[in-house]
Amino acid sequence: METHVNDSDAFGSNVLSVALIGPHEQRRRNLANALAMSRAATVREYSAYPAELKDASRLLEHDFDAIIIDLEASPEYALELVERLAAANTATVMVYSTRVDPNLMVRAMRAGAREFLADPIDVGALSDALGRASSRRQVPGGAKETGGKLFVFLGGKGGVGVTTVACNFAVALAQDCMRNTVLIDLDLPLGDAALSLGMTPQFSAADALLNVDRLDSNFFSKLLTKHASGLSILGAPGRFPNVPASNEAIGKLLAVARRDFEFVVVDAGSRFDLTDADWFKQAEAFYVVMQAGIPELRNTHRLITEFFKAEEPKLELVLNRYMPRSLGVDEGHIEKALSRPIQWKIPSDYATVRRMQNEAVPLASEDSTIGKIIQQMARSACGMPSKQEKKKGFSLFK
Ligand SMILES: Nc1ncnc2c1ncn2[C@@H]1O[C@H](COP(=O)(O)OP(=O)(O)O)[C@@H](O)[C@H]1O
């Protein structure tokens, strides 16, 4: 493999080391220049793809923080290369192409690419992508600088929509926000998060919790099932009557998950017993899902007052199956009764939810109001601007 080296350590240790693989000379040069100008990366250029896929592993010996691959010269081969390199899970893999084609983007993402750079390269977008790669970088010693963010979904009562919202939020993180995300169903033993995404995984959270002594990154990864959106899933077992799940074991499971994923989404159902665990306090945010009925309101009130003392900033209220001007309790009354604002309102849409269940198409990838609101929740959780604020013509995943 021919290489052009262009790396100097002049920028210090805060700089990413990047491999740039681009058979097309001029386009590679342009990107290399943009990377050099960013002052955030040192670049090693490769003017050809590795001759064979198995040669790809040689690239990894260099310990690059990021590997950027031209998709255009030979898209199929490049995608296989992405998959191979992303599976190794050390460097952030990015792709670039002048063809901003949603299908190609989805395929690249499924192969494991974290970023899709539209060529000609936008300097701002490049710098954002480098920033994200940087925050994902391994520190010496192997541990990530920061663990992934934990989002916990729960409800005061079964049937309010915790699973529906949690699953689609996780899909939106993986698909719309292109974040490395895992969904863990802790509504044991009979949670149905995987099922609601049309999946029947071989392994479950019970396998992790029953083998907690040998639970590490490698073991954990083998228990996961990949959804078409790119989301990894660890479902509930659905058959063990009793899963011995101490909060300690769950804590370890989540710690392993947070080491490997940027976002860990937990469906906690109505498991109030989980709320006093140590790991619970590490959550980035809690989404309490509720409906506008009196029993739901009462339980939500209990949940909030008991577990989320006075000014818990991390708590977001999600009013599900909301119907404007319905005869039920209205929004104002709810906010007053709970003495906090409702952050998210998800309309009732039986037909859409039903279609999702029957056809296993996540709401979050649909052009429905529910889908859009849940996408918005996910974008806000990862600090992305809302869809409307975004540049026109850049709606990748419908
Ligand atoms: N916004 C909604 N509109 C219509 N039906 C919904 C909505 N949210 C949830 N449902 C339906 O309500 C039922 C319970 O939802 P689920 O997410 O399983 O609740 P939970 O996990 O809180 O028990 C499911 O049949 C689901 O399809």
Ligand SMILES: [Mg+2]
């Ligand atoms: Mg549920």
